[in-house]
Amino acid sequence: MAEAVLGDHERYSCSICLDLLKDPVTIPCGHSYCMSCISEYWNIEDQRGPYSCPQCRHAFYSRPSLNRSTVLAEIMEKLRDTALQGSESAQNLAGPGDIGCDFCTGRQLKAVNSCLECLASYCETHVHPHYNVPALKKHKLVKAAIMPTCSKHDKLLEVYCRTDHKCVCMHCLMDDHKGHDTVPCMIERNEKQIKLADKKKKLKQTIQRKEEELLRMKTDINTHSCSAKKAVQNSKRAFTELVRLIDMRSTEMIEKIKAQEKADLDQGAKLQKNLEVNITELKKREDVLETLLQTDDNIYFLQNYEPLSSSSGSDDFPSTSFKPCCSYVDISKLVYELKERLQIVFNQEISETSKKVSDLVPKNTQVCIKVGERVRVKPSVHTPKYEWGRNVTHESVGLVKDIKGDDGLVVEFPGHTNWRGMLSEMELVTDVDYCDPTNITIGSRVCVKASTDTPQCDWGNVTKNSVGIFKGKCLDISVILPCNQHLTALSFNGNTIDNLAIINK
Template sequence: MAEAILGDQDQYSCSICLDLLRDPVTIPCGHSYCMSCISECWNTNDQKGIYTCPQCRHAFNSKPPLNRSTVLNEIMEKLRSTELHVSESAQSLAGPGEIACDFCAGEMIKAVKSCLECRASYCEIHVQPHYNVPALKKHKLVKAAVIPVCPKHDKLLEVYCRTDQKCVCMHCVLDDHKDHDTVPSAKERDEKQIKLTRSQAKVKQTIQTKEKELQKMKMDITSHSDSAKKAVDNSKKVFSELVKLIEKKSIEVIEEIKAQEKADLDQGTKLQKKLEEEITQLKKRDGVLEDLIQTDDNIQFLQNYESVSSSSGSNGLPSFSFQPYCSFEDVRKLICDLTGRLENTCTQEISKTISKVSDLSAKRPSVDIVVGDRVRVKPSVVTPTHKWGSVTHLSVGVVKKIQGDLLTVDFPEQRNWTGVVSEMERATSAGSDLSTKNGPVNIKVGDRVRVKPSITTPKHNWGRNITHKSVGVVKDIKDDDSVVVDFPGHANWKGILTEMELVAIDETIGTLSLDSNIKVGDKVRVKPSVVTPTHKWGAVTHKSIGVVKKIQGDSLTVDFSEQKNWTGMVSEMEIVASAGSGLESVVKIGDQVRVKPSVVNPTHKWGAVTHKSIGVVQKIHGSLESLIVDFPEHKKWTGLFSEMELVTGDDLDIKVGDRVRVKSSIITPKHNWGGHITHKSVGVVKDIKSEDVIVDFPSHKGWKGILSEMELVNNSDADVSGSS
């Protein structure tokens, strides 16, 4: 029975501590909690006289009595004993990114709970004292996770500062946030959760509305398709009947021609017989005359002459000729004339029908623009039919409504702008690459841009050292109209497309050098965001640090230890601080770092971080001794410069499923190029065996290479290069 319950144990968990109910009590609304959890929850609001259910938010006028549920408590004891038995036999080792028990010796057992008071994580066995020891029962247990602490005071984050919009500890409240608007984190969470719940309700309502629209659209599309099929079937039927009618009339004409032929042939046969009979009679007469002429007896000749000569004339015989009543040559001409008239009639009438069918869809937009598309006025349109207003040729807006040949567009400069469909063009297209994605086509990845002079404060704020004069390079363009720009003093700055403007080449000459603060004699390196420099790598890598020898316009000459007189672009370089001799001399905010392999235990502990974890530097303390790093497994992790190492694209671990290509520095791979593979070819790692890697390229499946010869390709590069 207990095992059956264990399979559905979530329904017996307290929604406050997220653990199995202990000393369960049921409040009037029907929800059950641990007695200590609900008591502590209500005690914090006791002064305000507010008693609500944490789950359903049902409010009570007075504090309800808390009576222990005997039956439910017995079920919990059985469930807990069964769960403990199962957990003891099923404890597993902590995997990558998982929290390990802080009290297990030897093997790192996976933790299931973390204590906010002890600031430690426990496995199933070591967490039991928190359930049994009275002093530990009051501690707050949560699901195993990295416990957030204040990086300055190393204390638990318990308070939320509304002024700075961040979580702080109690020492911070008395120190840096003394006069700020601060509230308990639980209270702030409750208020924000209510807002999120409302937002979620609106989203669900919108989803329902859109699903209804989708269902109706599917029905309309199906109905329209069915109507088209019926029209096609009807057209086939009509034209088939028309063909049958023509065939029927053709048969009637053929039968009539054959009837006329028979009548004429019968008449000819009769005339032919009469003519043959007359010829026979004449031949007989010819024989009689021939006999008389050959007679030798004169008396006999004279006696018979009168009788024979009186009937010897043939002038009275009628003349015969075949003259048919019907001329079939005339019939042929009539048929040809009928065919011509039918062809002309059919062509004209069918053309009229097709024209009328086309007229039915004449209201359809001349271009394939639909609601939701991003559009702009065509460059060929000097003045739109409904005037410019605040809109220009560079303005890009979203189609809000289409009615006939008119459409309503929401531009950043002007809402509900009315235009003509034929005067508009789409600003984006399906399958477009990053260079034109979701923005004015005149701004694309790699362009130099700056904030427009008309923008007082950008939507996402200025950032470090950015001004109206700062010129950066577009790194990415997002679907939400945002743009990521690398400025010399601030990498990965986020802005809005409509707030930016292009910077012409002649403007950047002399300006970029000023804004970037790069001058002759400075130590520089290639920015991590640059995959391949404009003038190629040569022997230089992301780790190479050189001295600027010469600057001319937007190009500069650098002496690296690996390569002298290397030519690069100012916009692709960054300054390397000269102070210090360790990592602090090259690291900056935004760089990727990891713990050195030689460090067994970091000074500030591992937390959820491992040697394989790679994070991004978020903050560098003024002393240059410590830094704050955001790891995927552990946010705001504190470490020491001396314990960290810089990670570049060459250092990133390559694993199965990653997109890779041959490094530009490799002239010929160890196992040769293979079919149509070049430095631009991008493939997917299929298998890794020791130092060998198997890659599936579009033009060559199962290609074999060496790990050290390959480099990772980020998603934007892969989309662009993957077609190679």
């Protein structure tokens, strides 16, 4: 029965705040309220007139005194214990990452408030003394949080020391941080929060700018991809049309050859037929002459001799021969020569087009050239942007001294120390191989190895950038360098030249 009564929470709720009674008081009409709720209600009625009960509207001509109802308060404590048991079943136990109540024994519940004076955290049940006990009512409660305390004085960190850039407690101001520039943590936080908000704003602008760059990059990549696909399509179309043109011209040529062949064959057949008729006629005459020669009748012979002897047959049938308009051997030769010329022109044009495509690539590709590396002008570059300068050619190998901006650089070439150029015009000298004496021969272009700090016979007027012609004689090696400089007597280490590297063209 008692449990049923205690379980009816609505009977013990304040009709003003609709929550369980806190510091319950019973007014003369018999209704109960939270002490703070009825006090605030009557504070408002001080200006309106007589005091009344919020539920039954019973009026009081003077403000009744409020005394805490001890029995009702005990009932409230039991109800809260019952609510606590229900809250445990409602998963209010403190878990990983939660702040637990410092006063719970056994299973620890989640803390709902933390006290800045007690430096402790409380669950919903254990925080109530801070509402009931007069001495605890003065404490400042905040939302449950980890209480930052001083490791030396075990006091709340409330002050920020600008001198040492750290949070300290009030006792530290009289100890290690005496005389330092200090401010309340809230003030320092507000100032730093403004700076952090400004930094966040700038970061957001940077993110927005980068997202715009990403969008532009995606657009550029898609445009570039579409351009490449279009170039492939145009190339296929151009070569298809070229093949179609060649096929068409080939068909025309073949048809002309066949037509001429037919005309020539028709003419030859006609001549052949006429010649066969002439031969038949001549054979008939031959038979008549043979008959006349074989006759024994002298009178017959003499009478027919004159008509037959007046024509021998050669004049009546002039000589004929087959003479075509052209020689197909010559046509084959002409077609073959045309094929050779087209092949030469085609290869040259394709090579030029490929070279132009290769020259376009560095304009959009980052050139990985660093200060201190050996470079030379690309063979495809006919005239550098800032001209050749003194003694600089495609064969010149120089040392990068400085890189200016996105595409400019300064190179030290033999005979030209501060040559200006563009990164897109240069290529790394990757064909410098360190060779043994069997590969270095008289006349080889050589330089001093990059790994050589000081040659055995010193540098003289020679630098690592110097490129010379090798003139070796046994152990006394002489290298003729530009401006008649010499680097002589380089030593051998066994069968290997220590200091030289060959430069292949």
